[in-house]
Amino acid sequence: MSGNSLYARDSAVNSGLQKLRFFPQEVVRGQGCRVYDPEGRGYLDLSASWGATSLGYAHPDFVARVHEALLGQAGASMLSSAVLPATALAEKLLEITPGGEDRRVWLGHSGSDANEAVARALPVATGRHRVLSFAGAYHGGTQGSMAVSAHPVQSHAARDCGLVAVPYPDPYRPFEGDPTGAALLAHIEALLEGDCPGDEVSAFFIEPIQSDGGLLIPPPGFLKRLGEICARYGILTVCDEVKVGLGRTGKLHAFQFEDWTPDITVFGKGLGGGLPLSAVVGPSALLDCATAFAMQTTHGNPISASAGLAVLDIIERDGLAENAATSGAKLLSALREKLAGNPAVGDIRGRGLVLGIELVGEDKAPAPALTRAAVYRAWELGVVAYYVGAGSNVIELTPPLILTGAQAEAGAAILAEAIADACAGRVDEALTAPFAGW
Numbered sequence: 001m002s003g004n005s006l007y008a009r010d011s012a013v014n015s016g017l018q019k020l021r022f023f024p025q026e027v028v029r030g031q032g033c034r035v036y037d038p039e040g041r042g043y044l045d046l047s048a049s050w051g052a053t054s055l056g057y058a059h060p061d062f063v064a065r066v067h068e069a070l071l072g073q074a075g076a077s078m079l080s081s082a083v084l085p086a087t088a089l090a091e092k093l094l095e096i097t098p099g100g101e102d103r104r105v106w107l108g109h110s111g112s113d114a115n116e117a118v119a120r121a122l123p124v125a126t127g128r129h130r131v132l133s134f135a136g137a138y139h140g141g142t143q144g145s146m147a148v149s150a151h152p153v154q155s156h157a158a159r160d161c162g163l164v165a166v167p168y169p170d171p172y173r174p175f176e177g178d179p180t181g182a183a184l185l186a187h188i189e190a191l192l193e194g195d196c197p198g199d200e201v202s203a204f205f206i207e208p209i210q211s212d213g214g215l216l217i218p219p220p221g222f223l224k225r226l227g228e229i230c231a232r233y234g235i236l237t238v239c240d241e242v243k244v245g246l247g248r249t250g251k252l253h254a255f256q257f258e259d260w261t262p263d264i265t266v267f268g269k270g271l272g273g274g275l276p277l278s279a280v281v282g283p284s285a286l287l288d289c290a291t292a293f294a295m296q297t298t299h300g301n302p303i304s305a306s307a308g309l310a311v312l313d314i315i316e317r318d319g320l321a322e323n324a325a326t327s328g329a330k331l332l333s334a335l336r337e338k339l340a341g342n343p344a345v346g347d348i349r350g351r352g353l354v355l356g357i358e359l360v361g362e363d364k365a366p367a368p369a370l371t372r373a374a375v376y377r378a379w380e381l382g383v384v385a386y387y388v389g390a391g392s393n394v395i396e397l398t399p400p401l402i403l404t405g406a407q408a409e410a411g412a413a414i415l416a417e418a419i420a421d422a423c424a425g426r427v428d429e430a431l432t433a434p435f436a437g438w
């Protein structure tokens with residue numbers, strides 16, 4: 001990087017508090033599924049900015065709808081006025097989100113502030129002080145959302161005093177050797193009858209696929225049975241669809257694979273199409289439990305709300321959930337074919353366009369150095385992908401929902417080449433060392 005390169009300038013002025021870097025990526029514009037560096041080189045973005053750009057970049061219809069909202073800017077906040085796009089978005093979210101009667105919608109800027117709003121309201125609305133979550137869970141980067149998370153990167157954060165974290169069901173590394181999840185459910189039930197009395201628990205925060213914790217997909221029926229256990233104790237279920245929701249898995253909601261309907265559903269990332277937007281859909285008893293208790297000045301602003309309406313309309317109009325299913329299946333099968341027989345590839349898993357490639361050493365030991373080298377090499381070859389996981393060894397793929405089958409094939413080929421180069425030691429560690437990743 002030259003001294004006045006964009007990356008050098010970023011290093012000189014942008015705070016490290018908000019950096020999670022894997023290679024010296026520079027972006028000056030995006031189009032479709034590609035981002036472009038200052039030299040005009042295009043990269044196939046298989047992350048979509050950690051899942052935020054669900055429609056890809058500069059989608060023409062999205063641009064037009066946001067531009068129209070800007071031209072007639074209907075204020076900048078729903079705090080002290082009813083704002084048409086914010087109300088219309090809330091009505092649309094209630095229409096498309098399964099759930100009980102008498103519900104409301106809270107609108108925010110991020111998955112973090114949405115989960116924080118829920119966490120803040122729960123003790124007020126329920127009188128219960130305990131919260132359940134899964135080990136490895138990432139529900140946000142604000143104080144209140146970190147308090148109900150349990151991701152290793154946040155080990156220094158203050159946890160909610162009533163938080164109990166239990167293992168997430170992972171068929172590749174099954175709890176007590178039981179890939180069905182039955183042993184884990186029994187463990188949770190024992191907890192609710194013992195050290196964590198169920199009648200003191202307000203809610204269970206649940207990712208329907210645990211992404212930052214390692215792209216873990218629960219065994220069939222697990223979430224349905226967990227929901228039944230929670231219902232027996234009056235424990236509300238909070239389904240965090242921020243990263244894997246809104247069509248990404250091939251269904252509109254990831255929880256729809258589970259024949260399960262959560263009490264509360266949290267949206268973010270892709271809802272805004274790259275603009276800051278989140279939402280909570282849940283009971284009025286929770287979301288109306290206090291006045292002015294979870295608000296920020298530009299919550300419900302008409303630009304973000306119009307962006308959300310455009311995203312939902314385009315996902316529906318263009319069948320992007322179905323596209324995620326077909327392109328995701330192609331990506332999954334191409335990866336499995338190209339990586340077959342590589343002992344460093346412990347598991348390749350996914351649902352629609354949310355996939356993970358777990359890299360391991362002997363006896364499934366996580367291989368973080370290999371993973372770091374593989375994503376760096378993929379970037380050199382023209383693919384953007386990052387890694388996740390408690391062992392920093394799972395390459396996460398969450399491309400734009402518009403990804404074509406041809407792009408899926410091309411992306412799989414580059415990822416396979418990158419992993420092969422990393423396995424062969426052809427990636428200079430001096431290049432990857434400056435990138436802490438997580």
Ligand SMILES: Cc1ncc(COP(=O)(O)O)c(/C=N/[C@@H]2CCCCNC2=O)c1O
Nearest residue numbers: 050110111112138139140141240242243268
């Ligand atoms: C399931 C789930 N719930 C909430 C969040 C927080 O969303 P925001 O980062 O938009 O506040 C996230 C955010 N995930 C992180 C964001 C930081 C960088 C690492 N990768 C993520 O996707 C999430 O995955």
